[in-house]
Amino acid sequence: MGQVHARAWSRLRQHYPDAPFRPELVAVADPSAQARDLALATYADVATYEDWRELLARDDLDVVSMAGPNALHHEVGVAVAESGRHLWIEKPAGRRLAETQAIADAVETAGVQSAAGFNYRNAPAVEWARELVRGGRLGQVQTVEVRFLADYAAHPDGGLSWRFIDEHAGSGVLGDLVSHAADLACHLAGEVAELVADEGRFITERPLVAGAGSHFARGGDGERGRVENEDYVGALLRFASGARGTLAASRTAVGEQCTYGFSVHGSAGALEWDFRRMGELRVCLDQDPQDAAYRTVYVDRNHGETAAFQPAGGIALGYDDLKVIEAHRLARSIAADQPEGATIHDAVRAARLAQAMATSVSTRGWTPC
Amino acid sequence: MGQVHARAWSRLRQHYPDAPFRPELVAVADPSAQARDLALATYADVATYEDWRELLARDDLDVVSMAGPNALHHEVGVAVAESGRHLWIEKPAGRRLAETQAIADAVETAGVQSAAGFNYRNAPAVEWARELVRGGRLGQVQTVEVRFLADYAAHPDGGLSWRFIDEHAGSGVLGDLVSHAADLACHLAGEVAELVADEGRFITERPLVAGAGSHFARGGDGERGRVENEDYVGALLRFASGARGTLAASRTAVGEQCTYGFSVHGSAGALEWDFRRMGELRVCLDQDPQDAAYRTVYVDRNHGETAAFQPAGGIALGYDDLKVIEAHRLARSIAADQPEGATIHDAVRAARLAQAMATSVSTRGWTPC
Amino acid sequence: MGQVHARAWSRLRQHYPDAPFRPELVAVADPSAQARDLALATYADVATYEDWRELLARDDLDVVSMAGPNALHHEVGVAVAESGRHLWIEKPAGRRLAETQAIADAVETAGVQSAAGFNYRNAPAVEWARELVRGGRLGQVQTVEVRFLADYAAHPDGGLSWRFIDEHAGSGVLGDLVSHAADLACHLAGEVAELVADEGRFITERPLVAGAGSHFARGGDGERGRVENEDYVGALLRFASGARGTLAASRTAVGEQCTYGFSVHGSAGALEWDFRRMGELRVCLDQDPQDAAYRTVYVDRNHGETAAFQPAGGIALGYDDLKVIEAHRLARSIAADQPEGATIHDAVRAARLAQAMATSVSTRGWTPC
Amino acid sequence: MGQVHARAWSRLRQHYPDAPFRPELVAVADPSAQARDLALATYADVATYEDWRELLARDDLDVVSMAGPNALHHEVGVAVAESGRHLWIEKPAGRRLAETQAIADAVETAGVQSAAGFNYRNAPAVEWARELVRGGRLGQVQTVEVRFLADYAAHPDGGLSWRFIDEHAGSGVLGDLVSHAADLACHLAGEVAELVADEGRFITERPLVAGAGSHFARGGDGERGRVENEDYVGALLRFASGARGTLAASRTAVGEQCTYGFSVHGSAGALEWDFRRMGELRVCLDQDPQDAAYRTVYVDRNHGETAAFQPAGGIALGYDDLKVIEAHRLARSIAADQPEGATIHDAVRAARLAQAMATSVSTRGWTPC
Structure with a gap:
């Protein structure tokens, strides 16, 4: 799903020329070397990390996508929000209610915008x-x-x-x-x-x-x-x-x-x-x-x-088009500082x-x- | 549904030339004069009754169909079975479980065969x-x-x-x-x-x-x-x-x-x-x-x-064909003295x-x- | 198709209680002994013939169905019309245009009604x-x-x-x-x-x-x-x-x-x-x-x-219901002396x-x- | 359709990381100022031209898409091929056979690769x-x-x-x-x-x-x-x-x-x-x-x-995915100097x-x- 998010961002202005910004993919974190190589082959000028913490340490990130397995949703999701970045996270966003709630609380506290991957809505x-x-x-x-x-x-x-x-x-x-x-x-x-x-x-x-x-x-x-x-x-x-x-x-x-x-x-x-x-x-x-x-x-x-x-x-x-819509809604949420979409x-x-x-x-x- | 039963019987041998008998519609009971007139217009040599009890009093009936409203299922169904006639009854066969069970008991006691109108099976x-x-x-x-x-x-x-x-x-x-x-x-x-x-x-x-x-x-x-x-x-x-x-x-x-x-x-x-x-x-x-x-x-x-x-x-x-199949199964049940179909x-x-x-x-x- | 016609007639009044007459199947002609036996098993009081000419010689026929192979359509169709009986004939009603036309001419000359088996219309x-x-x-x-x-x-x-x-x-x-x-x-x-x-x-x-x-x-x-x-x-x-x-x-x-x-x-x-x-x-x-x-x-x-x-x-x-409709239209044609249906x-x-x-x-x- | 081509190229490596090159959109020609503005809003670093001839005069083009109305197919298509650029052209590629043939001849003579927009194949x-x-x-x-x-x-x-x-x-x-x-x-x-x-x-x-x-x-x-x-x-x-x-x-x-x-x-x-x-x-x-x-x-x-x-x-x-496939086939044609796809x-x-x-x-x- 990480790839799907990246693709969606790159297509944002193609379908929404008025989108509030033209996103750039600057960095990818994945424990798999194969996945990182794939990112390098696909995108010019992208940095890759084995550890997502290193990625979060960059100072040029506005939005971070979390699309890994359920067990990581909580820790990464909270960390992204706490670092002040807007968060695009795939469902279920945690293994159980408490984890999901914790991410939501972090988002709320940090005052960032969020998008959850309920793509069928789109x-x-x-x-x-x-x-x-x-x-x-x-x-x-x-x-x-x-x-x-x-x-x-x-x-x-x-x-x-x-x-x-x-x-x-x-x-x-x-x-x-x-x-x-x-x-x-x-x-x-x-x-x-x-x-x-x-x-x-x-x-x-x-x-x-x-x-x-x-x-x-x-x-x-x-x-x-x-x-x-x-x-x-x-x-x-x-x-x-x-x-x-x-x-x-x-x-x-x-x-x-x-x-x-x-x-x-x-x-x-x-x-x-x-x-x-x-x-x-x-x-x-x-x-x-x-x-x-x-x-x-x-x-x-x-x-x-x-x-x-x-x-x-x-x-x-x-299917990929649904994710472009999702990205667009998050982009508008960020620009308006007001949630839109899931x-x-x-x-x-x-x-x-x-x-x-x-x-x-x-x-x-x-x-x- | 009474008409549907009558039609099904009349078509039995057309579709099942080996059916154990060639049924004849001899009598119809319906409180509605209009319904009785319809039966007379449709079938040659059919007797009609306002009261189903009179119909049951005939001595030339082998099978009786019960297709009236739910509230009558119990009384008529039991009476048919007790009179020793085979019973073709529409669902739900009683307003509640106790009524249905009572009809089943009467059928069992009388040793007659029964068919219930679960036509979709057919x-x-x-x-x-x-x-x-x-x-x-x-x-x-x-x-x-x-x-x-x-x-x-x-x-x-x-x-x-x-x-x-x-x-x-x-x-x-x-x-x-x-x-x-x-x-x-x-x-x-x-x-x-x-x-x-x-x-x-x-x-x-x-x-x-x-x-x-x-x-x-x-x-x-x-x-x-x-x-x-x-x-x-x-x-x-x-x-x-x-x-x-x-x-x-x-x-x-x-x-x-x-x-x-x-x-x-x-x-x-x-x-x-x-x-x-x-x-x-x-x-x-x-x-x-x-x-x-x-x-x-x-x-x-x-x-x-x-x-x-x-x-x-x-x-x-x-749809009517499904009822011919139902009639055929009842006919075979009667001939073999062994239930077939619903x-x-x-x-x-x-x-x-x-x-x-x-x-x-x-x-x-x-x-x- | 002969069986289908017979079945349709027998159901006429069941679906059209106001139909102008209540048809009776009196005779069937088929060169196949098996087919004739089937007719006897299915219908009470039906006469059977090996040769259709013998059937036509009866004096109690009002309507005759022709449902055999194409090669016979012409000869039988013309003979039925010439004998003054109304004709129900399956398509194509002849092997080629000239044969079909000849049947139509005979029907016209005899002043009888006809129905052709274009059942999908119904x-x-x-x-x-x-x-x-x-x-x-x-x-x-x-x-x-x-x-x-x-x-x-x-x-x-x-x-x-x-x-x-x-x-x-x-x-x-x-x-x-x-x-x-x-x-x-x-x-x-x-x-x-x-x-x-x-x-x-x-x-x-x-x-x-x-x-x-x-x-x-x-x-x-x-x-x-x-x-x-x-x-x-x-x-x-x-x-x-x-x-x-x-x-x-x-x-x-x-x-x-x-x-x-x-x-x-x-x-x-x-x-x-x-x-x-x-x-x-x-x-x-x-x-x-x-x-x-x-x-x-x-x-x-x-x-x-x-x-x-x-x-x-x-x-x-x-499908059979379509043929009942066809029979009904022929019945009305006959009663009104005016064609209805195909x-x-x-x-x-x-x-x-x-x-x-x-x-x-x-x-x-x-x-x- | 010009936009669709541009989008397809930009997605090439996302879906085909092994694609022989990573295409870049450098220039767009369109007589409509609105269309040119749209291109500028969508793509960073794109040049725009009112006249397609000016675009062709650039020295950094490898492939040109022709997606305008039928009447222009012939002139532009031939010019693109004659200028030695590979050609991606929408159907029908000319108003009539002679025009289409002329484009094909130019492609053949120039030894460039071509793709025609028969996207349903893909x-x-x-x-x-x-x-x-x-x-x-x-x-x-x-x-x-x-x-x-x-x-x-x-x-x-x-x-x-x-x-x-x-x-x-x-x-x-x-x-x-x-x-x-x-x-x-x-x-x-x-x-x-x-x-x-x-x-x-x-x-x-x-x-x-x-x-x-x-x-x-x-x-x-x-x-x-x-x-x-x-x-x-x-x-x-x-x-x-x-x-x-x-x-x-x-x-x-x-x-x-x-x-x-x-x-x-x-x-x-x-x-x-x-x-x-x-x-x-x-x-x-x-x-x-x-x-x-x-x-x-x-x-x-x-x-x-x-x-x-x-x-x-x-x-x-x-639909857009079909065009990415089309782009990929053209990319492979170019790399192998051998046609693939329509x-x-x-x-x-x-x-x-x-x-x-x-x-x-x-x-x-x-x-x-």
Whole structure:
């Protein structure tokens, strides 16, 4: 993700010529020599560091991105804020609520701006969806369904990477996909008042693979270690508004590559989105409540940030474009000294929901958020 | 639904020339004169009765269909069985578990055969889905999602019909759509061990419409009465097998006409079905568990009962065809004196799940089924 | 198809209680003993004949269905009409235009009513499509695309049935799928003024299979015979209205089971239909001409004949239901002594287009229709 | 499109760290002061020129992009090549075949490398489609359908921009969408031997809009001018391989935003692609030729250039990414002094097909390509 942030910054002015500054990538820290070499090959005039502390010691940094594994979020995130730099941090921003909260506190204390990597919000179709919901076009919201299904851990021989170890990851699908799902649920339909959750652990052992930094590495017949966290979470939600919701997230869902989506039903309309077809929003609007039909709308320059990227409907934005939007919002936050887009405080909210789910699983009951 | 049953019987031999008997419609009972006139116009040589007791008094009946409103299921169902006739009964077969159980007991005691109207099971794609799940083609089942969304009560001016009054309906969406959803969940993935549920009541008053027998009648500005039961149910399921599940059903879902479907994910594959495209099954099989893709299969003569209806794939069966299959299974049950297809006992199981959901809503906790 | 006609008649009053008569199946003629036995098993009180002439000699027939292979259409069709019986005939109604015309002439001379098996017209979504086009809801029609792709002859070992022999079939895909496609094109958008066509012959030899009555029988390594007609036809159409069109039909299209559909684009809207999802119409209406979106509408009781079959949207009609509608229209034609629905004259028009295509293929030029 | 080229170059090393050089944008020529200001705002250290000749006079240029209107392609393209710079040119690369050919000749003579903007080829799904077709996975190709439908000129009040004037555009949809469509057809299935075509002119007058540089500008009630070229082209294709094809392109197709796609059917399989869902390929492979089903595959790192952009399947590439791939191929062409990807010679081939279509329209007959 560090590369994705760097790419996003370099494209900022290309898509937003009025952006308040033209960012320059000056330094990269990564314990991996290979990653540092890659940075050198890609960018002219970039300094590289093995230790992120050395990078922070530079005196020419305005913004720092934190995109490493969960276990480092807390320490680095706090240090960045305390050093007075604006912080762009990937979710979940800590292994558990306390860590996320600590980062948020540091940001608050330091008076810096923050961005949290809830990139799905930035898809023009999602932005439009939120406008429709918040603007009352669906009437009173009745139900919200959020599904985040992935297959990245679907292979039983997928190596026992840091994601499966609590010390490194904090949790399983909760800190990963549920983090995004919870953020979207609230982003669309407001605060969740309480929830009840269940979890599933389907693949309980995985091969010990040397250097299994990635969940894509595969082991064979050798030794296996215990998976320490959950593959699946399901939850029933009650929103503060009275709306009901379901949330399901799985990392072992065969057949699903980034099946990340939601549907919202209200008294006057409905809508549906899926990340795999991220430029489309299915909307059911402005009809009699019975026998109403969905339109499949390809976003165009009237929807979200599309106009900064493509001239007309039907021309796809890509994932990386969402990150340019994220960078732009952080740039504007910095210039205006006022948050815009998802911040560390949204990460706190998502972490609070994830923790409520974990609590609900152990207490087997409804849990306030 | 009484008409649908009659039509199904009349088509039995057309699709199943080897069916054990050629049924004849001899009598119809309906309190509505209009309905009786319709029967006379449609069928030659049919007797009609205002009172179902008179019909039961005939001595030439072998099978009786019960397709009236929920409040009559119990009395008529028990009477049919006690009179020694085989019983074809629509779901939910009683307003609550005790009524359904009483009908099942009467069927058992009388030694007659029964069929319950869980027609979605009969769709060839669903039958194939079950074969795939039960035959292990998906590996170990991890998750089951069942969604039954309808808009028949989405209009706030839809009249206060019997469906909204507990005395007549027993419950709201629980006894209606959830009944089907619960049956499908178990039919596919086996017994549900426990569940936790939530409900939603979104439209709390409806117009008093004279003779609002149907939920399609609409009222205007006049007096309104209280809706006594739930519009929406959401639930988390734990199957006996260890699989997890979600179930959602709504009768006020704008944009959804019969969005009745399920998806099942297992360690080795996945599948997905939607009633609106009932001849299609999306299957993900026989691939590496990561980056596996779904095929959209149009059922052909190798799937379920398709061959009795159409010569080749891609030619649609209709809803009525599902009822012919139901009739055929009951005919075979009768001939073999051995149940085939969905019976009153399946209705009991579905009622048990619905009751567990109702209990869970009031106790706010996990409830065994 | 004979069975399908019989089934349709028997269901007439079930769906149309006001139908002008309650039909009775009195006699069936089929050279196959097996087919005759099937009729006896299915229907009480039916007479069977090996020779259709004996059937025609009965004095109690009002309507006769002709659903045999193409080579018999002409002789039987003419004989039925000349005997004064109303005629229900399957397409293409003759092996070539002259035969179809002769049947039409006989019908005209005899003053009987006729129905031709252009069943796709009867799908409620198609009927609605026509209303939209003819009622001007799409504005001026610009383009019409019709695709009829099937895989029934896609297997190179599919036996050399009558369909592949000109003496029996008259032509290949022209007399079969193109017949339907041409009818739909005109039904939607009016007369075709001229066209240019191409054909393809992809599988040029097929196994000689004993008794290969059906194209589903498969041969092995034995002797092969020559396929005498075309597998594929493509055409450009110019409608009398000035609209342009494309038509493509293939019987060897791997992956396509009944991919029969069309799209129509006009200055103010567009629509799209596919038989495999025959209850859905994608419509683009009532929007600015740029960035307009399609709605996917599940037909409901307001569309075509849906209300005679199902109470609400999203509940599938099946193929057989289309034939009940066809029977109903013939019944009304007979009662009113006035044609309703597709008649032998529509079959003449479709044959005229098919012949123009054949001419265009051999002359390699635009051909008037 | 000039901006798109610039953006693509700046991202080259980000996605291809091994790219043979790290490009630098040194100069931009545009007659519009606004466009030049935009370049200055976006890129540090860029020179701008009103006249492209001044830009060409610089001595530090290695590659020049030509992305202006069609009428300038010829003069600028030839000048760039003659000046010894490598040329990246947008399609159609000239208003008619002779112009395109002249550019190709200049490139050839100068010994420079070229890239033509047939960007759809670069979509990983399209690249995979070509591999499947060319590698024989579909068996013998039987039919190819290409559809390029757009609505950019669907509004009757869209201003009379240069696209509608032959002197500026050379032709209508032929030089625009057909150019892409023809390239894809050949890219997938090889040379087209002959074709027959038809055209349609649906909106024959458009408002004279001051400064209607773009077809998105809209006029009102004022004066109108004549549209000089075609809105629609349809064609039947005969490939050298014996395969048949249809091609349809429209710029006035209501409901279609970039509905650019193709389907290919072969004796052993089939596939289907649509630009709006450019990361998906529907493939029908490795099955019995009858009742075969399509899989919907979301491209992953095994398909085309996906791995240079995203780590896994289901994460969308965007349109701009296609241009980075195009830039990368040109960079490699330059380094290896050997063409890679689409070149000016492919533009010649597409122009030859477009000219054959124009000829066929006027001669009303089959025309060799």
